[in-house]
Amino acid sequence: MTLEDLGYTSDLEHYRTEHGLGTFTIGRVIAEHKERYVVKTAETEYDAEILGNLRFSAQSRADFPAVGDWVAVSEYDDDKALIHAVLPRKSVIERQAVGKKGEKQIIATNIDKAFIVLAVDRDFSINRIERYLAICHNSNVEPIVILGKIDLIEAAASVELLESVRKRVKDVPILTISNESKQGIDELKQMLDQGKTYCLLGSSGVGKSTLLNTLLGQQLMQTDVISEHTNRGKHVTTHRELKVLESGGIIIDNPGMREVGMADSVGGIELTFGTILELSEECRFKDCSHTTETGCAVLAALETGAIDQASYENYLRMTREQQHFESTVAEKRKKDKDFGKLMKNYKKGNYKK
Incomplete structure (x- = not known):
């Protein structure tokens, strides 16, 4: 099996060369078990874990490897390896x-x-x-x-x-x-x-x-x-x-998902409900919520049956979820920023002593 059989591309190889990863073995994460990974290369499979500096430099869980990722690894035993870097994700x-x-x-x-x-x-x-x-x-x-x-x-x-x-x-x-x-x-x-x-x-x-x-x-x-x-x-x-x-x-x-919560997917919602997006261009108000406003083209289409009632309600529900997610992200960032300021001031106080 070659890396190309696993989906490797010339763009990934170019990145590998440009970022000095030529000395590492390239593989793809094919399974994850609580921050331990199975990485498949052209020759073998490794039981792998991430390097310490990669772990500590991660800003969020999204910076850790996931199934489907291409990673640069080094072998330290017959079937064990360390993950040094995660290559750019195309999706x-x-x-x-x-x-x-x-x-x-x-x-x-x-x-x-x-x-x-x-x-x-x-x-x-x-x-x-x-x-x-x-x-x-x-x-x-x-x-x-x-x-x-x-x-x-x-x-x-x-x-x-x-x-x-x-x-x-x-x-x-x-x-x-x-x-x-x-x-x-x-x-x-x-x-x-x-x-x-x-x-x-x-x-x-x-x-x-x-x-x-x-x-x-x-x-x-x-x-x-x-x-x-x-x-x-x-x-x-x-x-x-x-x-x-x-x-x-x-x-x-993938494991079955009983909850499919919306994250920051406003663009995805707009593409999914393309008819509503097109009609919104004809609304009287640019910030129309399509719920109660006078001159709302979406509500007008709903009354004539041009838009499915169930689809319209699902659109509103998913939009609310997406907006709520964005507000919780903003709230979390503010708390992290305030905590950072608190720690910085605390350290300054200690240094003066």
């Missing part, structure tokens, strides 16, 4: 960190396309699709919607469901598949290009790991059934992991 898929105000969680890096996987037989939600779309658009990652387990509903219901999705999701490929009957699998395989990286996004139990096993042609990822009591999927995939397919495509599997 980062991230969401608001669960339970942590003003912080983001990296889902995966250096992604070309994302497969948004939903199961048609359980917690299917177009609102959830729009959330994932906003995250992808904000990350400059091309989204593809996959409606899985299509064999579990009647053909007529399948057609109706597909039409409802297409009504709200514009200009995004939508594919219906079944891991059991293999419907749509060949079409999906044709979308996978050598050296390109794909990410699986979706809730627990929608069939992401089963789909990956199908694409791999072997049972490498553990799978489980849906709980009959809660109708929820179990977190079978407990960590992010990168796999290389025989076809040459590279796929990152």
Whole structure:
């Protein structure tokens, strides 16, 4: 296997040369386990950890390596290595960190396309699709919607469901598949290009790991059934992991996400709700919130049915979340700045003594 098979590019090699990293081995992070990483190179795999100065210079968790990252490493044992640097990321898929105000969680890096996987037989939600779309658009990652387990509903219901999705999701490929009957699998395989990286996004139990096993042609990822009591999927995939397919495509599997919180993704929201963005240009007020203002083109379109009510409400909800996230980031920065001033004054006082 070559680095190019893992997605390595000439731009990364140029950066490596320009920044004096030529003496290090280059590899890609294929798994993460509580700040210990599995790094795959052209020749082998290492159990790796980050160098001390890299740890202490990090401004936030986002500065640490993540699955999909390219890193410069040095071997210090047969299968162990130290990570000296993280190479620039061409894309980062991230969401608001669960339970942590003003912080983001990296889902995966250096992604070309994302497969948004939903199961048609359980917690299917177009609102959830729009959330994932906003995250992808904000990350400059091309989204593809996959409606899985299509064999579990009647053909007529399948057609109706597909039409409802297409009504709200514009200009995004939508594919219906079944891991059991293999419907749509060949079409999906044709979308996978050598050296390109794909990410699986979706809730627990929608069939992401089963789909990956199908694409791999072997049972490498553990799978489980849906709980009959809660109708929820179990977190079978407990960590992010990168796999290389025989076809040459590279796929990152992710633990299921029950919360898809909006971070600083205003651009992604605007691209996802393009119709609302276009109409907002016709609003009477430039700072129109599209809720109560006179002369709001968005509200006018809502009344005529030109905009879907559920999509409009989801847009408002996601916009509020994004604004709240930005306010918590500003609040956190102010607290950090005030604390820094306090410590600086404290040290000055001690030095005078």
